Amino acid sequence: MHIVSYSVWGDIVEKLRIYLRWSACLIFVFLFGSLIYGAFAAPAPQVSLASAEAAPLVIIDAGHGGEDGGASDNGLLEKDVNLSVALKLRDMLTAAGYRVKMTRDEDISLGQGDTVRARKIDDTKKRVEIADSGSCLISIHQNKFTDSRYSGAQIFYSPNAPESEKLAQCMRRSITGLLQPENKRELKKADGGIYLLNNVQKSAVIVECGFLSNKEEAQKLSDEEYRRQLAFAVMCGFLEYKGSEGNNAS
Numbered sequence: 001m002h003i004v005s006y007s008v009w010g011d012i013v014e015k016l017r018i019y020l021r022w023s024a025c026l027i028f029v030f031l032f033g034s035l036i037y038g039a040f041a042a043p044a045p046q047v048s049l050a051s052a053e054a055a056p057l058v059i060i061d062a063g064h065g066g067e068d069g070g071a072s073d074n075g076l077l078e079k080d081v082n083l084s085v086a087l088k089l090r091d092m093l094t095a096a097g098y099r100v101k102m103t104r105d106e107d108i109s110l111g112q113g114d115t116v117r118a119r120k121i122d123d124t125k126k127r128v129e130i131a132d133s134g135s136c137l138i139s140i141h142q143n144k145f146t147d148s149r150y151s152g153a154q155i156f157y158s159p160n161a162p163e164s165e166k167l168a169q170c171m172r173r174s175i176t177g178l179l180q181p182e183n184k185r186e187l188k189k190a191d192g193g194i195y196l197l198n199n200v201q202k203s204a205v206i207v208e209c210g211f212l213s214n215k216e217e218a219q220k221l222s223d224e225e226y227r228r229q230l231a232f233a234v235m236c237g238f239l240e241y242k243g244s245e246g247n248n249a250s
């Protein structure tokens with residue numbers, strides 16, 4: 001009886017030892033794994049990639065086009081730079097899962113009519129129409145000023161949809177943070193002179209990427225790699241804006 005009892009206890013102690021050994025192993029693996037994960041896992045970025053089912057439609061507007069070249073200086077024509085940056089932005093946003101519609105994806109004017117003025121008015125109205133068919137508008141332009149000292153991006157936002165200012169803030173933060181840390185230019189609410197932003201009802205911004213009238217900036221704007229960086233900065237601004245939508249009523 002004594003012997004049997006000893007053997008049963010011996011069994012239990014042995015099983016307990018095995019159990020404890022395995023538990024210790026599991027705890028070690030868990031703790032070690034947590035350490036590794038904590039050391040290498042990057043914090044989730046505050047951006048929002050779109051899911052295919054509910055991807056919002058983003059309208060990208062390449063300013064000017066066709067007979068309307070926009071500003072020109074230092075060997076650059078605004079419509080060409082606008083289209084080049086806009087097409088890169090389209091590809092990046094598409095890769096991020098958004099649906100994208102361009103107001104133009106080639107060198108054309110959208111306007112019809114008998115005079116240049118009539119075609120220009122019709123062109124702008126059509127851009128407004130396209131912009132309102134999406135969830136928001138990003139319009140790409142370039143600046144020009146008589147004083148060639150000025151450089152750097154300038155962002156205008158629509159006075160109609162309140163979240164336009166938020167979108168503009170995100171764009172500004174992204175462009176200055178990634179490309180132009182010295183740029184102190186403030187955002188501007190569009191005044192009556194900017195027909196597109198004054199008539200579109202969706203959240204909308206115009207990104208004037210830089211000044212063609214500034215020699216150094218014009219040089220950069222003629223470079224494909226810099227245009228890609230601009231498109232990337234604009235996309236990051238947009239993704240930050242979408243990422244903040246859940247936190248704010250925007």
Ligand SMILES: [Zn+2]
Pocket residue numbers: 063064070071078141142
């Ligand atoms: Zn322009």
